[in-house]
Amino acid sequence: MATATSSSAAWKAVDSVPDQFPAGLRVLVVDDDPTCLIILEKMLRNCSYEVTKCNRAETALSILRENKNGFDIVISDVHMPDMDGFKLLEHIGLEMDLPVIMMSADDGKHVVMKGVIHGACDYLIKPVRIEALKNIWQHVIRKRKNGSKDLEQSGSVEEGDQQQKQSEEADYSSSANEGNWKSSKRRKDDEDETEDRDDTSTLKKPRVVWSIELHQQFVAAVNQLGIDKAVPKKILELMNVPGLTRENVASHLQKYRLYLRRLSGVSPHLNNSFMNPQEETFGPLSSVNGLGLQALAAGGQLPAQCLATLQAAALGHSTAKSSIPLPLVDQRNIFSFENPKLRFGEGQQQLMNNNKHINLLHAIPTTMEPKQLTTSTSIGNINMQVASHGVKSGQNNSELINMQVASHGVQSSQSNSALMQMGQPQFAHAPRLPLSVGQPIISNGIASNVSTQNGIRANIRAPGNNPVSQTSSMLNYPMNHASELPGNCFPLGSTPGMSGRTSKGTFQEDFNSEYRGSVGFMPSYDIFDDLNQHKPQNWELQNVGVAFDDTRHSNSLQGNLDLSQSVLVQQGFTSGQMNRQNRSGIVVSKAMFSAGDSTEPGNPLNVNQHLNSLPIDNTIRVKTESVADVNPDNLFIDHFGQADLMSALLKQQQGIAPAENEFDYDGYSLDDIPVKTTTHHSPVLVMIIAFYNVHNLLCNQSLGPLSSCFFKKLDMTSFKIIICCRFST
């Protein structure tokens, strides 16, 4: 395996002097300050390391490129005249996958954080003492260990899924983890293990592991073509690697573009080109929302969350206002609003781990208000971006969820939303499936959608777990505080419909079991899609967050939500009840769904494809037709409830603590949202929570425990179930 090769190469130095290790460690030190450089060199020599020094970043890169396996670790200064230290860090991570230690006289927290985000394995404050240098070998060992673990995992996985996941991670990790491919892969693997791949089995593609060599070939091809003209097909031809498909190249290109974008100063606008596998541009996806989501997705982990948040925000907005052009903005609200902790690093981390689902949820709740939505979206994006950057935390789950949400959202919100909605009620316990919940509900045709979602989820997960987590945390918070923020999370002011956060326990379980593998989040995707017609890209797996944004600020949200809502929620809610806000909720739920799916290994490629096909989800829509038409607004509300449910479900699935049975329904009071906002709520939960919040208004009907409602509704009407989610106001 390529990775194996690089790992073995990495071990070369050690192997040659096994007993003397860490003596002989080959260090490259880069600093434009000659005084520091000479001191460092002497210190490292005194540690018995083999030192090469250079005072320019470009020189360092060329040395590294020429000597691919000639170094074990790199130490670089942050402020350099020819190239920013973080850029160098990313380059090295991407191309050589070596551990990089950053140094600076600057000990400000934000700079250190930047280092972490960009993938530095350590950060030293100048003046550097020799004691600090004595232990740098640990980073080399750690990286190798992680790398071989990844390899092991990929090798041992019998299922194609696992492999896929790994490749996915490899694909996504490049953007998500600056240079930390293996780690992300590893994380992804861990998370994917529990996912069912049923849905994506048909879409699976052979995994590609982007080894250093392969990546370098890729970069060479891209440079040859020119970054603007580099299309996967041509790159593939230039690379001439047998077994490599255009899709592999496409997804890798997306990550690479994201990475470049980050280097040039995170561009807030991820293209909205939502995951079109054909487009292969994650970059474009980065519309404000997309970017964040993508980044998150790539990085891992937040995507779902961000998306969810964004979505939620979007949803909220859409209902409230037609203009939701600032998805990011909303995000901001969402994030900041809900849970400061959710801010990127933290939220993501947690969310990611927790659940993809939850992340989604998180994102959503924050956007209760239309205004909030905008801000929240932005924040969501921001978060997402951040997430992508460095969220390395293995939030795979959240990622997936987010991704899914996003992807689905873009495509066709309808089906997704339906799913999401369904899931919501359960999110309380849903081990992870908010999506799954949706599925059964959607029964009609959701299954198909679901699969997509799943697929999407899987994809999303890999890269952006982090983002997801963030979202979820964010969402979760709103949820928890459902009572507190009746109106805050979701602008939905008067969401009559959404049933409160259905007691998650029961529902979720039911749903979860059903949807385990299902992508459940499909609806979310749909929602997003609808919401953000203009941002299809955002929906890329990674852009789950984006999805949110889009949904949020687009009036279309309503439309999207309608779809989903109709499926899920509508049933129960009267048209009149749902207000726009519900929509956001729906979006949220969508996100949630996706979050839930994050656990699924999914085939990123599949997802993409799914996404593209999402817009077709009609099954879900079908069901809700009647409902949806009734009141877009209501729909939203319902969605929220569902989202909440979903999130709760997701949360449960994910095992997020707070999520469990937190949602009690008291009718639609959002306040009752059992989903506690916890930083590690699954995105779904977050969404659910968000929905709840949003649906304060909506939920007036006390449907009783969400789960029961859910089920009940299910029986009664496919859509009604959704409504069960109570959105406590």
Add this chain to the structure above:
Amino acid sequence: MDRNPLRRQLQIMRKSFFDQGYLDEQFVQLEELQDEANPNFVEEVVTLYYRDSARLILSIEQALERKPFDFNKLDAHMHQFKGSSSSIGAKKVKAESTQFREYCKSRNREGCTRCFQQLKKEYATLRKKLEAYFQLARQAGPMETACRPK
């Protein structure tokens, strides 16, 4: 204490640097790097520092003469200067650098100018002291392991 009077004098001088706050622990780190293979390591580094930082000082001076002040540039230069100074353990110089950066952040022209003058003084003072120190060290012959400050 070394019986050699020159050495003793050297040691007293060295101790005063620490006592008076001209140098800090980082200087000791440099001293520890000095060994038989690099017997004049500390002197080499300090010489390099003064040579390299001279151009930074000049850049800052030129920037301070321009009106209006480009605080960001000034801050960037000073950040670099601070990094170098801290590497050799120049405590007072480092403190002045920090102060200068504060003034830059608060866009205080007067503060920057004043602070810079102070910084240059400390910078020059330290240089003289260290030059005398190294000269004495060469006269005293190969140094034994430096005793730890306090």
